[in-house]
Amino acid sequence: MKTPDLDLIASVLEGLEETIIYKLLDRAQFRVNRRAYTPGESDFTGEERFSLFDVRLRYQEELDAKFGRFMVPEERPFNTGLPHSARRVHAPENCLRIDEYDSVNLTGEITQAYLDVLPLLCEDGDDFQYGSSTEHDVIAVQAISRRIHFGAMYVAESKYRSNSTAYDRAVVAGDTAELERMLTRPEVEERIYERIVSKVEYLQARINRTVRRVVDPLIVRDMYRNSIIPLTKRGEILYLLSRRSDRPRG
């Protein structure tokens, strides 16, 4: 995105909602499978001390790194020490003003929020489908992460440009409470929550309930309310605090 158009950014974020919902509904077809998240229970040769989820996420990110995923600003890695890209990647021009994309990296919080929601999303207990469960987990946390980091970076840049003097003042003062206040628009957030409920209902309205588990739309809404939106805002603040100044500060 070459210029930070808030309407366009909001549309992209809206488009990512379907993606996140699909992934969560897919994961909900398996049981919670707690063993797959227990360190020391991976049953994976050479990686015994980790959980299967951690191993799968790291292996997938090592692959993704070779293909250049993390050269895209909103694709932030959950792991460190990943290999360099083996591809020449065409990185489109963007309007962001931070030198190090990983100044905005909330992947630790995203993993925790996702693992917390699993017992609500899935039927309790074990179906032993640990491989499929963690394969879906990785796709889901990557989709959630993309939404949060895309929102954090581009929304912050857009809002900054619309009111740079006031943002500069709060940044210089290190006043994160004021930044959060300036970034918050409760009526926009409420519209998102209502839309999420409506989408989850719609996407499940015609499914065959003999083969597909149905998810309570409020679980997805609450994940947005308690994690995705607050983490996006925290990312916006991190972005603003790391943003290259357009002019001398002070």
Place this chain on the structure above:
Amino acid sequence: MKTPDLDLIASVLEGLEETIIYKLLDRAQFRVNRRAYTPGESDFTGEERFSLFDVRLRYQEELDAKFGRFMVPEERPFNTGLPHSARRVHAPENCLRIDEYDSVNLTGEITQAYLDVLPLLCEDGDDFQYGSSTEHDVIAVQAISRRIHFGAMYVAESKYRSNSTAYDRAVVAGDTAELERMLTRPEVEERIYERIVSKVEYLQARINRTVRRVVDPLIVRDMYRNSIIPLTKRGEILYLLSRRSDRPRG
């Protein structure tokens, strides 16, 4: 699946339709990007003579193999020479009667059918998003492959059990035309095609067209009609020809 219940098998196949449709709609958000499918153009260090699609699919399958994906009957690999599983996998009991799952492996035909449909699915030209495009491709061909191989194996086993004498006769005679005739139920196929059109329409009915490209439902229906259903039937025949006999033949 411990006993091959045709209604249950049909429900699973129906559930996989949403998955396949979601994946195709996601891929359609990128341009055709022909360069990603051209051998010699991968721009990937050490893998220059392949296409980026081929490299991505092979790397993903090497990872998946380590996590035990191909120990599941319906997950057939597109590549050979893959590593062994590094996990102890809980393979649930199944009702299939073939010794070598890869006797039914139509992945070459699946890749070709998928690549043929891309220019219909996507806007022509290049957006240079080769990494994202091929990431989506791999997820899509794996979903299509799962549907075809699951259908081939379990539908064939179920139909065999309902009329084993007649199937045995055709198998012993090597009469594949007769097997195809016995396996074909045109009215079931027509119902699937109508359902596909209806699902693609429904899933796109409320999307925001300023940010999401809309796909003509007939493209997905024709992919089912020209590839997915015929390949499933070809897989059913392969399954029956490889099936362990329950009794002495002749």
